[in-house]
Amino acid sequence: MAITVLANAGIWKLPAGRHAGIEAYPESTGHPGADGARRNGRRLSFFRDQEIYGEGEDATCIYRVEAGVVRTCKFLRDGRRQIDAFHSFGGVFGFQSGMKYRTGAAAACDCIVTTYRRLNLESLAASGDRLSLQLFALAMDDIAQAQEHALSLGRRSAVEKVASFLLGHAAGAACGGFVKLAMTRQDIADYLGLTIETVSRMFSQLERRSFIELKGVHLVRMCDTTALRVLCG
Amino acid sequence: MAITVLANAGIWKLPAGRHAGIEAYPESTGHPGADGARRNGRRLSFFRDQEIYGEGEDATCIYRVEAGVVRTCKFLRDGRRQIDAFHSFGGVFGFQSGMKYRTGAAAACDCIVTTYRRLNLESLAASGDRLSLQLFALAMDDIAQAQEHALSLGRRSAVEKVASFLLGHAAGAACGGFVKLAMTRQDIADYLGLTIETVSRMFSQLERRSFIELKGVHLVRMCDTTALRVLCG
DNA sequence: CGAAGCGTTGACGCGGATCAAAGGCAGTGG
DNA sequence: CCACTGCCTTTGATCCGCGTCAACGCTTCG
Structure with missing residues (x-):
């Protein structure tokens, strides 16, 4: 599996504190548009507990998980934490209607994600691309998950x-x-x-x-x- | 307010058990397309605790609240209930990615809603209409709400x-x-x-x-x- | 070897559920 | 007008599930 490969590859063993958001495949960024399906997708890798974005930061990107598991969560001022969702292979996170992320995201284990610029996605959606419906469906799956989650949390x-x-x-x-x-x-x-x-x-x-x-x-x-x-x- | 009007209007005082999903303005349905903004919108009214749709039913419609408050909720087999969200004026509910509603919806107080056939909405979204982005934004607001809700429930x-x-x-x-x-x-x-x-x-x-x-x-x-x-x- | 993280297990206390009873308040009938 | 009824809410007493605190085991790393 990709994740164990990731964990074992020597290239990832960077000194602590210096490995935030490394590009996993820097060579691929030299060919923008080469892979139409990915549309400016850019791969980053994160170690366990590394922050991907913080609650309240500008919401510039949407992410898809390629390997590993990502958690999105919110904090109370006194440090209590509520994990909102776990995202694994194929999962998309970072949807926002406003300008800021309303949850933070971090790696629940070593993982790789692809980033997509938000504006591109939205114009894509507005253009009536097939992807627009897929995104819509993903958002709705998120909602269904959240409902099930609320049932667990509350009852x-x-x-x-x-x-x-x-x-x-x-x-x-x-x-x-x-x-x-x-x-x-x-x-x-x-x-x-x-x-x-x-x-x-x-x-x-x-x-x-x-x-x-x-x-x-x-x-x-x-x-x-x-x-x-x-x-x- | 519309809701008190609703509660007071004699026309609504129908015998108990016979008032499921009454059309609020039957005369308006005679003019399909007359109001472009509403696109086959159809107004229904519900009394408090009346079911609008049930968990597991075919998801044929999306709803917007015109007056009053609607609750969407899930049940455990033994009757425990978790209310997922309250929807008030302008709120939209009934989003689904699959074919069935994953939550039920009922009137939290006497209320009026407008229904929209789901297929129309989705083709609308696919056509790149401005409405598509609005719907997307609404879905995302739902997600943000759900995250805040989870924080409350859990922590x-x-x-x-x-x-x-x-x-x-x-x-x-x-x-x-x-x-x-x-x-x-x-x-x-x-x-x-x-x-x-x-x-x-x-x-x-x-x-x-x-x-x-x-x-x-x-x-x-x-x-x-x-x-x-x-x-x- | 020791130290640091993470997970498990036990003892105890508290917050909220449960059980029970009584207090508004609207609707109904006299 | 008041009494009566049914529903919702409030308040009190008690109980228990889960949080808290503490000790210990296991694994990894230097």
Whole structure:
């Protein structure tokens, strides 16, 4: 997978603090327009916890995830954090109607994203390009996700939150039935409106009940998807 | 205001159970296309708690609120309810990327909405009409709202939730500094992921602290907006 | 080896849910 | 006009799920 390649490639091992928004494929920027489908797309890579853009910054770009997982989130003044969404391969984030980003975005694990200038996209949309409908559909999928997320945040108990999170976010690269959770417990907690301790306890509980099986910290196997689905209501 | 007119007009006093989706202005439907701006818009009126569409139904229409307040919400199998959003004058709801509504919609108080057939809108968007950008902007505003909502649901305490709700949803028709809350305590509770008892207690607490003043059940005055904003973080 | 991060587990306390009862307020009928 | 009814809201008492605090285990890195 691209992400492990990324993590292993020596070229990425830059000194700490000096690797913000590196161009992944600088050579490709020499051929603007060469790839029509990408329209001024530009690849950047980020290490875990690196900020991609900050809450309140000028919203100049829209991003697509090529590898890894990105989280978008908001903060309260006292530091409490709410993760709004996780974006993985193919996911698009950075939509804004105003001039400023209303959420910040950061790498939940090492990842690669493509940037698109916002103005181009909007004029594209206005021109009636097919892409316009696709963008619209993406935005709407975001809305549907947000609605499901609100249901979890507002009305599900801790176990139910974790169960629905697993069903919704562990769809991905399986190996031996095990699925990789790219994000940390802290990220999961801040996504579900819980604490790391509670998330950890719920994982343990689900494993004790044989609904899931854990291998290490980031590999999960859903043993009883039906039971998990029942839990979610 | 249109809504009180609606509530008072004798024509609306139909026998219970027989008033689903009445056309508000049947005569106008005789002139399709007469009003270009409305593009097959059709006005319907609903009483409080009447369903506009159900979760899982075919998503045939998009709606705009002309008067009153509409809530969109999801349910868990055991009846727990999460209100996703309140839509008031000018608000548009019913966006879907798939074929089915992922949330239900109902009147939070007596209200009037205009319906638009979905296909027309989408072809409109594809044609590059100016409306397409407006719709896009509306969808994005929805996303921003959902993000703010998630922050409340996941990371704010009960008082903070109510304070931010007031700041966000009581902007509207003021009379003598008092603002009308169109929705019931139950709706507020299901929006904020609380119970009615807690919502009620928090209102009382905010009044005791002189942050707000209540007149009856549906009129609020923000005495200390600054304090409320501080509460929200 | 020690140190730093991250995750797990246990003990305890608090915020908000739950249960219960009583207080407005509008609509209805006498 | 008032009594009555039903619905919504408020308030109080109690309970419990999850947060908080603390200790410990595991993994990675120097």
